[in-house]
Amino acid sequence: MHKKMLMRALPTAILGLTAGSSFAAGFQLLEQNVSGLGNSYAGSAAVAEDASTVFFNPAGMAYLQAGQKSFVVGLNAIKPTSKFSNGASTPALLTLPGTTQPLGGNGGDAGDVGYVPNTYLVIPINQIISFGLGISAPFGLKTEYDSTWIGRFQAIKSDVKTINVNPSLSWKVNDAVALGFGVDYQKLKGEFTSAANYAAAILNVAFVPQASGGLGIPFPVGIASANGLAAAAGEGTAKITGDDTAWGYNFGAIFKISEATRLGISYRSAIKYHLTGTADFSRLPATSATNGTVNAILSSPTSAARGGAIFADIKLPDTFIISNLTHLNDKWDMLGDISWTGWSKIPTLAFQYANNGSTVSSTKEDWRDTWRVALGGTYKYTDSVKWRFGLAYDQSPVKDTYRTPRLPDNNRTWISIGAQYALTKTSALDWGYAHLFVKDAPINNNATNANAYALLNGTYKDSVDIFGVQYAMSF
Secondary structure (H helix, E strand, C coil), X not given: CHHHHHHHHHHHHHHHHCCCCXXXXXXXXXXXXXXXXXXXXXXCCCCCCCCCHHXXXXXXXHHCCCCXXXXXXXXXXXXXXXXXXXXXXXXXXXXXXXXXXXXXXXXXXXXXXXXXXXXXXXXXXXXXXXEEEEEECCEEEEXXXXXXXXXXXXXXXXXXXXXXXXXXXXXXXXXXXXXXXXXXXXXXXXXXXXXXXXXXXXXXXXXXXXXXXXXXXXXXXXXXXHHHHHHHHCCEEEEEEEEEEEEEEEEEEEEECCCCEEEEXXXXXXXXXXXXXXXXXXXXXXXXXXXXXXXXXXXXXXXCCCCEEEEEEEEECCEEEEEEEEECCCCEEEEEEEEEECHHHCCEEEEEECCCCCEEEEEECCCCCEEEEEEEEEEECCCCEEEEEEEEEECXXXXXXXXXXXXXXXXXXXXXXXXXXXXXXXXXXXXXXXXXXXXXXXXXXXXXXXXXXXXXXXXXXXXXXXXXXXXXXXX
């Protein structure tokens, strides 16, 4: 009964807790278990140590304890630090010929503590086939700045959450080969907020002739009138939300090269989403005719700030992993990992109005495909205690030219340590810790229009700390 209740509750819990995440390159979450954290997730597709192999390589279910069910529940607490230092940023336009909005501060620490839970269950059907179920969060992101910071017109809050339900099967072909396949039902939910430079929007409209502008609003075309309305408009807030569910798949194989060596390969497919949601923009209080005119212009049918139903198409990347596990002796196992992630599937992040397809916002990302390399070791200290060590290099998909404040990512190096303590012959407790050294990230971004969005110029200093605890049992 308790296990059934847990399995029902975990999807909601995972979707709620993954805010504040994004700790592999891009916004991918490697933290799908804790037993691999101490090894920097080296050997992830070959280890098959517990039920979390459902995520990393479903073929690994064939290597779990024969005839017994396996269960894992884990939680990673992740604390990123992301601090911007101003270089030569410039403020956004307020009125003509050159009055500007307040520049603002550095935004504080955009990182926050995130919690990534996961759970897995494996049930043998017979001697060669096993069924597995995993519930986890493979992608997540949250950055949030002070609302008055320099880059507020480009980003204040960015929050992406996912939950993945992953039933799978393994087939033990023979003593040397095991295969696995799974399907993925995934939910994606996003929220993006920023300040909106209404003054720049008003000035842009003011100098478009009525006949071609098509606003249908009496608008005196003159600098004095335009500046008066722009000053009154100032800035407001914008919020875009959207969600969708979609399907994907994953498969893998493990080859027993010798009694001491296993090779694992696994693949997780890309998943395509059609997000639907709303764009909401604040409005001035109805206290004057000037405010009424500003609100009418911003709410007009051709205004990007009019608000309403929106959509966005995005494809989350596929991942391919090759892993190695080698038993050196009775004490030491050595682990290796090379993985590829297809981030180039995200060239832009564009939100469009549902009624006519016009653009709410569009950000050029131009991300690149990435590689990750990891090495790890596990030392059997006693029959009850194992120590884990790991080192990894994780390439970022973000190019310097297109770095944005929503994800000021850069290449990172992992150093990790962990341990396992066998509570009984059929249960174990794992913990792990990793520190990620992130390369300083320069930014020089005006979101295609410095007058409207300001120029954000400077450097990000980032780092990440991860701590996880996991309980595993067989029964």
